[in-house]
Amino acid sequence: MMDGIINVYKEKGFTSHDVVAKLRGILHQKKIGHTGTLDPEAEGVLPVCLGKATKVCDLLTNKDKTYRAVCQLGVSTDTQDMTGEILQTADCSGVTRDALQEVLCGFTGNQLQVPPMYSALKVNGKKLYELAREGKTVERKARSITIYALELVDFVPEEGTFTIDVTCSKGTYIRTLCNDIGEKLGCFGAMKSLLRTRVGVFELEKAFTLAQIEQFMAENVVEAHIVQVDALFAGYPAYQIRDEFAAKLANGNPLLPRFLQPYDPDRENPVIIRELSEGQEFLVYDETGRFKAMYRKGEKDLRVRKMF
Numbered sequence: 683m684m685d686g687i688i689n690v691y692k693e694k695g696f697t698s699h700d701v702v703a704k705l706r707g708i709l710h711q712k713k714i715g716h717t718g719t720l721d722p723e724a725e726g727v728l729p730v731c732l733g734k735a736t737k738v739c740d741l742l743t744n745k746d747k748t749y750r751a752v753c754q755l756g757v758s759t760d761t762q763d764m765t766g767e768i769l770q771t772a773d774c775s776g777v778t779r780d781a782l783q784e785v786l787c788g789f790t791g792n793q794l795q796v797p798p799m800y801s802a803l804k805v806n807g808k809k810l811y812e813l814a815r816e817g818k819t820v821e822r823k824a825r826s827i828t829i830y831a832l833e834l835v836d837f838v839p840e841e842g843t844f845t846i847d848v849t850c851s852k853g854t855y856i857r858t859l860c861n862d863i864g865e866k867l868g869c870f871g872a873m874k875s876l877l878r879t880r881v882g883v884f885e886l887e888k889a890f891t892l893a894q895i896e897q898f899m900a901e902n903v904v905e906a907h908i909v910q911v912d913a914l915f916a917g918y919p920a921y922q923i924r925d926e927f928a929a930k931l932a933n934g935n936p937l938l939p940r941f942l943q944p945y946d947p948d949r950e951n952p953v954i955i956r957e958l959s960e961g962q963e964f965l966v967y968d969e970t971g972r973f974k975a976m977y978r979k980g981e982k983d984l985r986v987r988k989m990f
Contacts, residue, residue, distance in 0.1 A: 683711055685733035685990075686908035687742070691889035692720050692728040692878075701728060701892065708896050709904070717742035717881065718852075719802065723765055726878030727889050734990050735911050742914070745882030746830060748849045751873055753860040755842040758870040760814070761800040762857035766872070774842045774869040782844060783834055785866045789859065790832050794824040798858050827854045843874060883914060911990055912965055912973040919964040920945035921955065928969045937977065937984040942966065955979070963987055 692701055698719040705714050715736040717729045726749075731739050756774035759766030797803050799814040803822070813820060828851040836845040848856060857873045864871020879886040890898070890907060898904035912920075923931040927941040939955035945967050958964060958979045968974045976987040 683713065683733045684709060684905060684908060686735050686905075686910050687729050687731050687738075687884070687914070688895065688904075688908050689884045689889045690728045690730050690895070691886070691891045692725055693891060694723055694725050696892075697722050698728060702730065704892050705730060705895070708892065708899055715739045718747075720878060721763075721857075721876070723763070724876040724878065726876075727881050727884050727886055728878070729881050729884045732908065737988055737990060738911055738914060742882060744852050746849060746851055747854075747878060747882075748847065748880035749856050750835065750845065750847050750877045750879055751856045751860060752843055752845050752875045753863065753871050754874045755844070755864055755867065755871050756869050757872050758861070758864070759872045762798050762855075762861040763873040763876075766800070770870055772869040774867070775839070777839065777842070777867055777869060779834075779837050779839075781867065782837060782863075785863055786832050786834055786846065788866065789863065790829050793827050793829060795827050795853075795855065795858055795862070796824045797822050798855055798861075801855065825853055827851050829854070829859075847879075849880075883916065884909075910973065915965055915976070918976075919958060919962075920967065921964060922967045922971065923969055923974075925969045931966060931968055931974055934975065934986045934989050936980075936986070937966075939984070942984075945971075955984070 690701055692698065698716045702714050702716050706712055709732070711732060713733050713736055715731045717731060717739050720726065720728055729742055754764055755777060756772050757768055758770040759768055797810070799819055800811045803810050805813070805820050829848060831849040833847045834844060835847055848859065856876055860871045860873040895904065898907055921942040922945045924941055924943055930937060930941065942955055960979055960981060963976055963978050965973060966975045966977050973990060975989045977984045978987045
């Protein structure tokens with residue numbers, strides 16, 4: 683069984699669940715999980731966890747993400763993108779680049795966003811999009827999100843379209859962002875296309891289509907393209923268990939500082955365990971140098987946070 687994360691380029695027409703199902707067949711492995719859904723018409727980066735790495739699916743879901751979106755001004759739809767039914771239209775010919783730029787500036791930072799009806803969020807145990815397909819609309823509470831960066835990439839006034847790069851927190855709906863920008867401009871807006879270009883450390887340039895991954899399997903080189911779990915925690919302090927205490931780590935027991943040594947003693951200024959603050963998380967490698975666990979420093983000892 684393979685363990686790690688593979689950076690999949692999700693193509694249009696596939697759901698995230700479709701990608702997982704197809705990968706199970708390609709890799710001949712059942713234990714696979716994706717790290718957050720992309721709409722079928724969206725494309726781009728979808729990190730997929732394999733084997734023991736499925737334990738970090740939730741951590742990857744919480745990572746900030748970057749998208750490139752194209753928005754169509756002058757139209758409002760029930761899904762907030764151009765796949766939906768058109769509800770209203772308006773003249774957007776008066777929108778200028780300066781006016782658009784000014785509106786975009788107002789959407790950076792901490793925001794409150796009302797999730798769309800066509801979403802997988804649940805109300806009373808039922809997904810919103812299921813209710814929407816029944817013609818029902820329910821009240822949704824605004825949720826706190828953060829737009830870390832919002833850059834205008836292109837504006838085509840004669841077509842009424844603009845392209846933006848958005849870096850945002852978990853739970854941000856880019857469809858809703860396009861809708862809200864159009865509302866602010868006074869002429870409506872709907873998302874025309876969406877490309878996810880980054881999830882945490884996973885970038886578009888190093889994402890592989892399902893066809894490419896299938897070819898890697900045929901050439902027996904797929905493992906060279908699997909990212910190891912500890913790559914997700916770049917910058918975390920790292921330690922290695924001393925040989926005589928290896929069994930304690932293998933069993934996930936609480937550890938004491940004297941059980942560990944800096945994982946890379948050759949690097950400059952390694953962080954000594956005693957210097958960690960209470961509650962700080964760090965990585966632990968076994969006696970052979972394999973990543974085994976994330977631990978957290980407690981008041982008296984070191985407790986396992988997650989075993990791999």
